[in-house]
Amino acid sequence: MNNPSQDPDEIARDRIGARESSPPPETGLYVVATPIGNLRDITLRALDILGGVNRVYAEDTRVARKLMDAYGLKPRLAAYHEHNAEAAREEILDALGRGESVALISDAGTPLVSDPGFKLARAVIEAGHRVFPIPGASASLAALVVSGLPSDRFLFAGFLPNKQGARKATLTELADIDATLILYESGPRLAESLADMVEVLGARSAAVARELTKMFEETRRDTLDALAAHYAEAGGPRGEIVVVIGPPHAKGEVSEEALDAFLLKALPRGVKDAAAEAARDLGVPRKRAYQRALELKDRA
Incomplete structure (x- = not known):
């Protein structure tokens, strides 16, 4: 009343x-x-x-x-x-x-x-x-709520570029964002895009949601590397696809000695790749890893 x-x-x-x-x-x-x-x-x-x-x-x-x-x-x-x-x-x-x-x-x-x-x-x-x-x-919000990933802070990044080089560059820009990422993707490109996500972002928790609210709705939850392997074997699925990726794994403070040791092993693959690997595997800021990799390279 x-x-x-x-x-x-x-x-x-x-x-x-x-x-x-x-x-x-x-x-x-x-x-x-x-x-x-x-x-x-x-x-x-x-x-x-x-x-x-x-x-x-x-x-x-x-x-x-x-x-x-x-x-x-x-x-x-x-x-x-x-x-x-x-x-x-x-x-x-x-x-x-x-x-x-x-x-x-x-x-x-x-x-x-x-x-x-x-x-x-x-x-x-x-x-x-x-x-x-x-x-x-909204497909992006529908995928977020069924993903099982943190929803208190998220970034919608739309469609990734078609070409692999540009796609990796965009993923590199997103890599250090401390939030769940929401991306749109097409079926034919899904496996290739997931492989690039693994290379740049590492084995984060993720979900691939497709055909949301439709008869053949499906949400597959796993790590990015496992999802990439599944769709590489199964082929691109049909329908509208949303990829939801969990935030970077929380890691403890990495000492200069530990960072140097990692970078020295990775530097033969190039400064940029070494920094990307350090950011992905150690959880250090990409800028810090890149700057230190440059310093180590100049000393060699």
């Missing part, structure tokens, strides 16, 4: 959205999360917004139409993707200038995550219009 002394406005705020449909959308851009697999993961508010805005921009209108048809929605649909983003942004800004309401959706999950939508949000804000978040499904 409500407290009789409670202010009516407070009661209304407590109940906002609980029993009544959302009010008609006002002028602005609504960034709407859509299901990543199971269509019942759409929110009631998202349905209200998608059914009420003047127009909906989608990554792929064919994919969007399936969602709309499932719930009997018939919005005015248009495409917004990396190939037409510049022209579509002008259309959207013109519509907002006329006082219209516009929704943005991706094929699955939350827009602006690993897609060009952030440029649209920025342009809308700069033009003086409001951006409304309509939260919901």
